[in-house]
Amino acid sequence: MSLKNIIVIHRWPDNFVDYDNFIDSNKYLVHYIVNSSGKRGINAESNLVGSLFELGDLTQIDALIKCTEEIIAKFGKIEKIIAPSESDLIIAANLRTKFTVPGIQESQVQFFRDKVAMKTKVKQGGVTVPEFIDCEDEIKTLKFAEKIGYPVILKPKDGSGSEGVNLLHNQEGLAIFLKKINIANYECEQFIPGTIFHVDGLVSHQEIIFSSVSKYLNTCLDFNDGKALGSVMIDDELLRKKIVEFTQKVLATLELNNSAFHLEIILKDELEPVFLEIGARVGGGGIPFLHKDIYEINLVQDWMKMELEDFSGLHQTNESIIGGFLMMPEPRETPCKVLKCKELKGTITTLYKEVLPEAGEILDGEGGYNHISGTFFYKSNCSQEIIADINKTINYFEIKYEKVEI
16 A cells, blocks of 8 residues: 655644654655754654655745645645644645645635634624734724724734734824734734633534643733733633534634644633634643643644544543643843742642753843743642732743843
8 A cells, every 4th residue: 555645844842742643654655855053843754654845934835836746746736734833734734735735725714824814704703803803904993993082902913922913092192003014914903901812722623522621810911011921721610611602603613623723712701702713723821731741642633633534533641631831921121041940849839840941041132932931830720819829920930031143
């Protein structure tokens, strides 16, 4: 039996995905397209590997098309194209469409990368969304903000996390901000006060087969402003049921299938779920690590198995346990060299793991959610206990550093 050809687009430097662990070398021949960082995250010597292409920039579609054409010329038809990073979802969809490969296509991917497209689509399906517009020009945006009232939120249409997101409180501030940005790449939306939640899970054959519902302590925007960002799974079953039902409606409207998802909503007046955004991928920060630690669920691998049609079902453990995580941002003074971080594991009840930068590490202000002052993981059967311990961690945390020049 001939092996099936699959392309993997990979940019992460660690081996968290560990393709060798779940891709069957008796069924598949893997053709990796990586950048220099991604090359460190794969086993190039594996017997899975049919070919390996290292590119300087994974966003250049012409270069990826050329690689794909070379693979087809030498090995034959491509059965699947998988890409675990959000940064590569559009490229992967474009390749699938061009080379007639199953999966999310070029016409569909906008609903999971473009905030205007996704809000338009779910609103048409009867899902509650904030008032919003595509910022096509300054006058239109200013009139919209005046109509709905301040503050308003400005977001890059294809952004992830809270990069480039700004909360504007008045017309003067909005006008100044609009002159600083590429306005065509932004959306403007109504600010809705309330608690923000994220739902992380897997959808197969149009049904959610796993989901966890968590609420943020502070927001992603607060994290950009130098505040700690926490997350804790909720133990309120009625609220969880309401949010999961809302999630199922969103997924059905977007026709997402055989995929991981990361949905963010806000609970308006602490009662009504309102759609904020969705990604057809695994959530970032501590999300995949927390699920693997607590439930022994590898969201990335299960997602990839679904794409390969090799998923044999969920194997979840510790179903009664809930978890949380805390991310401490980089110091405001960057670049800086870490001198010492205070270790807290063993002194805080629900804290089971901490990831701290080592002495001598340089924090450059570009660490995102990964290369930061510290990430802490918690587990318990009570969300309030985790929240209390997250607050203790924030209060007790210390990092000593010195400013450096790079």
